[in-house]
Amino acid sequence: MTEIKRADPPQDVSEYKGIMVYLDSFDGALTRAALEMIGVGRKMADKINETLIGAVIGENTKGMAQEAGMYGCDEVYGFDSKELAMYRSKPFSDILANLVFEKKPNILVVPGSKNGRDLAARIAVKVRSGLTADCMEIDVEPENRILIARRPDYGDSTMSEIRCEKHRPQMATSRPGTFETPVPDSKRKFQVDVREVKLEKNQLKENILSFNRKTEEDITGSKVIVSGGLGMGKPEGLDLIRKLSNLLGGSVGVTRPIADLGWISRDHQVGQTGQIVRPNLYIAAGISGKPQHIVGMMDSKVVVSINKDPDAEMNQFADYIIVGDLYEVIPKLIESIERVTGANPSAA
Numbered sequence: 001m002t003e004i005k006r007a008d009p010p011q012d013v014s015e016y017k018g019i020m021v022y023l024d025s026f027d028g029a030l031t032r033a034a035l036e037m038i039g040v041g042r043k044m045a046d047k048i049n050e051t052l053i054g055a056v057i058g059e060n061t062k063g064m065a066q067e068a069g070m071y072g073c074d075e076v077y078g079f080d081s082k083e084l085a086m087y088r089s090k091p092f093s094d095i096l097a098n099l100v101f102e103k104k105p106n107i108l109v110v111p112g113s114k115n116g117r118d119l120a121a122r123i124a125v126k127v128r129s130g131l132t133a134d135c136m137e138i139d140v141e142p143e144n145r146i147l148i149a150r151r152p153d154y155g156d157s158t159m160s161e162i163r164c165e166k167h168r169p170q171m172a173t174s175r176p177g178t179f180e181t182p183v184p185d186s187k188r189k190f191q192v193d194v195r196e197v198k199l200e201k202n203q204l205k206e207n208i209l210s211f212n213r214k215t216e217e218d219i220t221g222s223k224v225i226v227s228g229g230l231g232m233g234k235p236e237g238l239d240l241i242r243k244l245s246n247l248l249g250g251s252v253g254v255t256r257p258i259a260d261l262g263w264i265s266r267d268h269q270v271g272q273t274g275q276i277v278r279p280n281l282y283i284a285a286g287i288s289g290k291p292q293h294i295v296g297m298m299d300s301k302v303v304v305s306i307n308k309d310p311d312a313e314m315n316q317f318a319d320y321i322i323v324g325d326l327y328e329v330i331p332k333l334i335e336s337i338e339r340v341t342g343a344n345p346s347a348a
């Protein structure tokens with residue numbers, strides 16, 4: 001029979017101060033998701049007048065730590081070892097958990113990237129606290145320093161607010177693209193503490209033999225996205241979507257059924273279980289506008305919906321609605337843009 005253990009008794013929460021942000025990095029540079037989390041942490045730290053602590057782990061972290069300071073951290077801890085050039089679950093989680101035990105932050109936010117999700121769950125177990133994953137809103141109540149973590153629930157039909165009142169640190173992750181990145185300030189004052197790390201043999205159980213770079217583009221930072229849904233009816237519809245997106249210098253997005261059908265890689269899927277995007281222009285062609293899709297693009301600045309159905313849910317979120325068959329509408333759009341700009345996307 002499975003033994004059900006009681007949770008640890010409540011901690012003395014008054015011992016915990018400050019906000020810590022884990023700084024995801026890749027190829028020796030902070031990721032966009034790390035910068036987003038600095039922005040989130042900075043806003044909370046200002047609200048409750050506390051310190052924002054950054055933690056970066058890698059081969060040579062000094063430059064990244066300084067960058068984190070310019071983006072908004074007050075103190076940044078770097079942990080260096082050539083064995084840490086790439087993410088490894090065991091040493092990264094040991095190092096970050098030890099920093100949590102040392103600094104006792106009231107709140108810890110972690111980018112919800114693939115590595116960040118792995119790391120955050122491991123830290124939550126090591127420090128015996130809770131974790132709210134994939135938050136769309138992260139805030140703090142100034143009167144009691146309680147983290148307010150809001151995330152979609154029940155198939156996105158509701159927004160849940162999750163509070164962790166008895167255990168520390170209060171932890172949350174957010175998917176990349178959920179928040180704006182802050183503006184760096186080269187005149188900001190901050191402290192950097194870079195530490196050399198000696199790893200034990202038992203921390204290096206994975207042996208990294210080779211590393212394959214992903215060739216798919218990352219659509220989370222795209223300024224223009226043209227997305228196609230099941231209304232395309234056939235995989236060739238994506239050629240039209242791609243042609244329009246090339247012409248506008250953008251990226252291709254899709255709904256989940258299109259990725260499920262294997263017409264394009266999952267990296268292009270926008271939504272709850274795909275990418276969170278916030279482009280200046282989002283064109284949704286043949287997309288009904290189900291909540292699981294909307295949650296991934298609702299922060300787009302201008303939304304255009306192309307749909308045969310005048311009552312499509314997508315239209316409620318659109319700034320411009322074109323009612324019609326995408327196979328008639330998109331070629332006309334392409335033609336007009338080419339006429340105005342003199343561009344030839346097929347040459348792109």
Ligand SMILES: Cc1cc2nc3c(=O)[nH]c(=O)nc-3n(C[C@H](O)[C@H](O)[C@H](O)COP(=O)(O)OP(=O)(O)OC[C@H]3O[C@@H](n4cnc5c(N)ncnc54)[C@H](O)[C@@H]3O)c2cc1C
Nearest residue numbers: 229230231255256271272273274286287288292293308326
């Ligand atoms: C747990 C969970 C997670 C999910 N995560 C995601 C996610 O991350 N992303 C996501 O997108 N979905 C996700 N979904 C699926 C989601 O619920 C919807 O099923 C999906 O978004 C619908 O895709 P669609 O709009 O392409 O297709 P449909 O809902 O079938 O809509 C097709 C639209 O095309 C229009 N149309 C048809 N022909 C044409 C034409 N020729 N020209 C113009 N318009 C036309 C129709 O009027 C219709 O509005 C998730 C579902 C679950 C349960």
